[in-house]
Amino acid sequence: xxxxxxxxxxxxxxxxxxxxxxxxxxxxxxxxxxxxxxxxxxxxxxxxxxxxxxxxxxxxxxxxxxxxxxxxxxxxxxxxxxxxxxxxxxxxxxxxxxxxxxxxxxxxxxxxxxxxxxxxxxxxxxxxxxxxxxxxxxxxxxxxxxxxxxxxxxxxxxxxxxxxxxxxxxxxxxxxxxxxxxxxxxxxxxxxxxxxxxxxxxxxxxxxxxxxxxxxxxxxxxxxxxxxxxxxxxxxxxxxxxxxxxxxxxxxxxxxxxxxxxxxxxxxxxxxxxxxxxxxxxxxxxxxxxxxxxxxxxxxxxxxxxxxxxxxxxxxxxxxxxxxxxxxxxxxxxxxxxxxxxxxxxxxxxxxxxxxxxxxxxxxxxxxxxxxxxxxxxxxxxxxxxxxxxxxxxxxxxxxxxxxxxxxxxxxxxxxxxxxxxxxxxxxxxxxxxxxxxxxxxxxxxxxxxxxxxxxxxxxxxxxxxxxxxxxxxxxxxxxxxxxxxxxxxxxxxxxxxxxxxxxxxxxxxxxxxxxxxxxxxxxxxxxxxxxxxxxx
Amino acid sequence: xxxxxxxxxxxxxxxxxxxxxxxxxxxxxxxxxxxxxxxxxxxxxxxxxxxxxxxxxxxxxxxxxxxxxxxxxxxxxxxxxxxxxxxxxxxxxxxxxxxxxxxxxxxxxxxxxxxxxxxxxxxxxxxxxxxxxxxxxxxxxxxxxxxxxxxxxxxxxxxxxxxxxxxxxxxxxxxxxxxxxxxxxxxxxxxxxxxxxxxxxxxxxxxxxxxxxxxxxxxxxxxxxxxxxxxxxxxxxxxxxxxxxxxxxxxxxxxxxxxxxxxxxxxxxxxxxxxxxxxxxxxxxxxxxxxxxxxxxxxxxxxxxxxxxxxxxxxxxxxxxxxxxxxxxxxxxxxxxxxxxxxxxxxxxxxxxxxxxxxxxxxxxxxx
Numbered sequence: 001x002x003x004x005x006x007x008x009x010x011x012x013x014x015x016x017x018x019x020x021x022x023x024x025x026x027x028x029x030x031x032x033x034x035x036x037x038x039x040x041x042x043x044x045x046x047x048x049x050x051x052x053x054x055x056x057x058x059x060x061x062x063x064x065x066x067x068x069x070x071x072x073x074x075x076x077x078x079x080x081x082x083x084x085x086x087x088x089x090x091x092x093x094x095x096x097x098x099x100x101x102x103x104x105x106x107x108x109x110x111x112x113x114x115x116x117x118x119x120x121x122x123x124x125x126x127x128x129x130x131x132x133x134x135x136x137x138x139x140x141x142x143x144x145x146x147x148x149x150x151x152x153x154x155x156x157x158x159x160x161x162x163x164x165x166x167x168x169x170x171x172x173x174x175x176x177x178x179x180x181x182x183x184x185x186x187x188x189x190x191x192x193x194x195x196x197x198x199x200x201x202x203x204x205x206x207x208x209x210x211x212x213x214x215x216x217x218x219x220x221x222x223x224x225x226x227x228x229x230x231x232x233x234x235x236x237x238x239x240x241x242x243x244x245x246x247x248x249x250x251x252x253x254x255x256x257x258x259x260x261x262x263x264x265x266x267x268x269x270x271x272x273x274x275x276x277x278x279x280x281x282x283x284x285x286x287x288x289x290x291x292x293x294x295x296x297x298x299x300x301x302x303x304x305x306x307x308x309x310x311x312x313x314x315x316x317x318x319x320x321x322x323x324x325x326x327x328x329x330x331x332x333x334x335x336x337x338x339x340x341x342x343x344x345x346x347x348x349x350x351x352x353x354x355x356x357x358x359x360x361x362x363x364x365x366x367x368x369x370x371x372x373x374x375x376x377x378x379x380x381x382x383x384x385x386x387x388x389x390x391x392x393x394x395x396x397x398x399x400x401x402x403x404x405x406x407x408x409x410x411x412x413x414x415x416x417x418x419x420x421x422x423x424x425x426x427x428x429x430x431x432x433x434x435x436x437x438x439x440x441x442x443x444x445x446x447x448x449x450x451x452x453x454x455x456x457x458x459x460x461x462x463x464x465x466x467x468x469x470x471x472x473x474x475x476x477x478x479x480x481x482x483x484x485x486x487x488x489x490x491x492x493x494x495x496x497x498x499x500x501x502x503x504x505x506x507x508x509x510x511x512x513x514x515x516x517x518x519x520x521x522x523x524x525x526x527x528x529x530x531x532x533x534x535x536x537x
Numbered sequence: 538x539x540x541x542x543x544x545x546x547x548x549x550x551x552x553x554x555x556x557x558x559x560x561x562x563x564x565x566x567x568x569x570x571x572x573x574x575x576x577x578x579x580x581x582x583x584x585x586x587x588x589x590x591x592x593x594x595x596x597x598x599x600x601x602x603x604x605x606x607x608x609x610x611x612x613x614x615x616x617x618x619x620x621x622x623x624x625x626x627x628x629x630x631x632x633x634x635x636x637x638x639x640x641x642x643x644x645x646x647x648x649x650x651x652x653x654x655x656x657x658x659x660x661x662x663x664x665x666x667x668x669x670x671x672x673x674x675x676x677x678x679x680x681x682x683x684x685x686x687x688x689x690x691x692x693x694x695x696x697x698x699x700x701x702x703x704x705x706x707x708x709x710x711x712x713x714x715x716x717x718x719x720x721x722x723x724x725x726x727x728x729x730x731x732x733x734x735x736x737x738x739x740x741x742x743x744x745x746x747x748x749x750x751x752x753x754x755x756x757x758x759x760x761x762x763x764x765x766x767x768x769x770x771x772x773x774x775x776x777x778x779x780x781x782x783x784x785x786x787x788x789x790x791x792x793x794x795x796x797x798x799x800x801x802x803x804x805x806x807x808x809x810x811x812x813x814x815x816x817x818x819x820x821x822x823x824x825x826x827x828x829x830x831x832x833x834x835x836x837x838x839x840x841x842x843x844x845x846x847x848x849x850x851x852x853x854x855x856x857x858x859x860x861x862x863x864x865x866x867x868x869x870x871x872x873x874x875x876x877x878x879x880x881x882x883x884x885x886x887x888x889x890x891x892x893x894x895x896x897x898x899x900x901x902x903x904x905x
Binding site for chain 1: 552682761762764765766770773776777779780782783784785786842843
């Protein structure tokens with residue numbers, strides 16, 4: 001593991017439209033080293049990898065600052081193809097395989113071995129005939145290098161998920177002169193035994209002198225196989241260390257650690273549910289939302305509470321709101337103020353005076369082609385027959401009332417627009433979010449569930465939205481449930497925060513719990529477990 | 538200058554160009570030996586005649602099934618309604634145009650509701666390719682109706698072939714029934730039960746006021762409906778299914794509602810069309826009528842996702858106006874061949890559909 005580093009990125013900075021996502025970050029990987037790159041969502045991991053691969057998104061947004069060196073030589077990677085030529089490969093989280101091709105064909109796609117034919121002399125190599133024997137030989141060699149024993153002529157469509165990942169790895173290994181492999185959350189979609197197998201394969205690859213960058217949020221995996229690690233937080237390099245010098249608690253703490261400014265003083269420590277005061281109760285609640293599965297979740301939320309659901313992307317926190325809203329099939333028991341919700345009935349939650357602000361503003365939250373006014377009053381009109389007046393056989397929209405209300409809301413939430421008739425699609429992200437919020441508030445709900453309330457909006461608007469949520473909670477005694485990827489935001493307003501990992505509540509923590517506790521909960525572990533383990537050892 | 542740009546953007550270049558072409562045709566026509574009053578009469582007549590059929594596109598588009606090429610289904614319902622009404626008045630030996638017209642609508646509408654409902658169920662199963670399916674539904678409906686026309690046990694002499702005594706004629710004359718009742722001054726001014734104000738001449742221009750008012754009345758109803766609770770829900774279903782579902786509205790039901798409304802308007806539309814035209818056309822005559830309606834509303838500025846009453850009124854005027862004025866003009870320019878008019882109509886209507894479809898994106902729910 002000595003010698004010059006395969007890859008060395010120095011002083012990397014990157015801005016997206018004035019938004020600093022990476023600030024003076026260094027990354028160094030030696031040959032045969034497994035280097036873990038850890039950080040929360042939005043810490044800058046993907047941006048760093050995009051820079052490494054010369055992705056177009058980097059160049060079209062003004063490039064980056066800093067230097068990239070490969071094997072000691074300064075390089076300028078302009079596109080993913082060049083990255084490949086430098087011997088950098090990537091194993092994706094979602095498999096980039098062609099289902100109807102065989103394993104060999106998938107491994108060799110784009111780099112087929114051809115034999116010249118009569119036609120190819122005139123028309124170039126695209127008229128070559130495929131040398132299937134040679135291709136198959138190469139594929140087998142690549143597969144055996146990662147210890148896989150599978151027939152290379154099988155179609156990818158039929159093989160198990162775990163194997164698909166290995167085919168993808170084999171494809172990268174097969175590239176001549178591969179020096180560095182990036183694994184982007186490779187274990188996220190695998191079962192435990194498959195994940196173990198993958199880790200073994202990664203070791204095997206590293207032993208052959210190939211450097212590995214391992215992006216993951218499973219801290220136990222980091223400790224198991226990584227030699228060294230880099231921790232990023234908010235685009236800053238927090239720590240570069242050897243894994244053996246770090247404990248999981250330290251890593252978790254460094255990943256999260258951030259100053260939290262509380263917007264409310266109330267801290268609720270009631271962990272148990274008092275039966276008469278329960279606003280929302282989930283028992284054995286599962287939601288089949290692809291990519292955000294909720295699995296058998298139990299949680300209990302008090303009346304008048306600001307409750308937070310946090311956790312990393314893809315762990316299932318988004319599934320909760322979509323399941324209760326009825327957008328994805330859900331199972332289990334949902335009780336609103338003790339009344340059981342009929343999940344099979346569309347919009348039953350709305351009738352129980354629950355209102356939602358979806359995380360998917362443009363897809364679910366808004367009618368982009370309609371006016372702000374129409375968006376704001378829509379739910380109230382449809383569910384509670386608000387803003388209507390009788391006119392013969394028609395119940396027509398009461399334009400006067402709806403306009404009045406829209407103007408009120410625009411003023412209350414400071415929605416920046418040309419007027420209530422402006423199309424919501426032409427508003428900025430923050431103002432769209434306020435329109436969604438206005439629509440939910442117009443319902444006068446007892447429980448308000450808000451997903452990603454501040455995603456993609458600027459700091460000023462962020463604070464305003466959060467403050468308004470707190471105000472609604474204090475003044476109207478509204479129970480508010482916030483689902484957010486931004487832990488800081490949850491910690492600044494919530495009385496309790498449930499961290500969701502792998503579809504379950506991994507732990508419910510008070511906002512002033514330690515950074516490490518949050519970090520561990522996100523990785524599906526708890527401080528208690530670690531302490532027990534230490535005691536045991 | 539800024540204002541000018543705004544106006545151009547709002548009206549849209551295609552409509553400006555087509556509008557200018559329309560004006561040009563009108564300006565040119567007197568020099569071709571056509572009387573302006575005749576041109577205006579024709580334009581008004583065709584505009585009011587097709588209006589309701591084009592209006593039938595609106596609920597379809599708004600509810601999310603797209604442009605309803607299958608409006609032929611409604612047309613078939615309308616034709617069944619009016620032929621049955623004529624047969625009924627023949628059996629009872631009455632000859633009262635208003636009763637015929639009333640019964641035509643009374644019989645046609647329930648049939649249209651039923652057909653529209655089944656058609657809506659079908660369209661809910663083929664989400665994403667409604668327009669392809671509806672085109673074929675339209676063709677099949679006409680083919681199936683061909684069997685119906687041959688096999689209905691009608692006896693009225695105006696309906697059936699005179700020699701065979703069974704099977705209905707290609708073209709049924711409505712002279713003795715409700716033909717021209719609300720649109721032809723010759724009928725409205727002379728027939729004892731007709732209302733005089735419904736059709737008259739004003740400075741040489743024939744004003745079919747009855748049909749125009751009926752068309753505008755239906756437009757008003759549709760306009761009101763689109764501002765009602767259900768109408769707004771239906772439009773939302775067509776714009777964003779996820780949004781609509783998250784507001785506890787059953788998107789499938791809203792699509793069925795839109796389909797039923799579209800089919801019913803198709804039925805009413807063809808009855809009014811026949812009333813102005815003076816003939817019922819059976820068999821393959823309505824085969825391509827759906828395409829004309831689609832082309833007209835697209836010219837009017839509708840997209841496959843959004844359509845308004847303004848689009849209907851403007852589209853009917855531009856599309857039918859160009860067809861009625863351009864044909865005589867071109868005939869004068871190129872005297873050879875009477876099929877030229879038909880060719881031109883096909884080129885214009887299909888060309889517009891092609892243009893409009895190339896402007897829309899398939900399968901994408903969210904704009905931009």
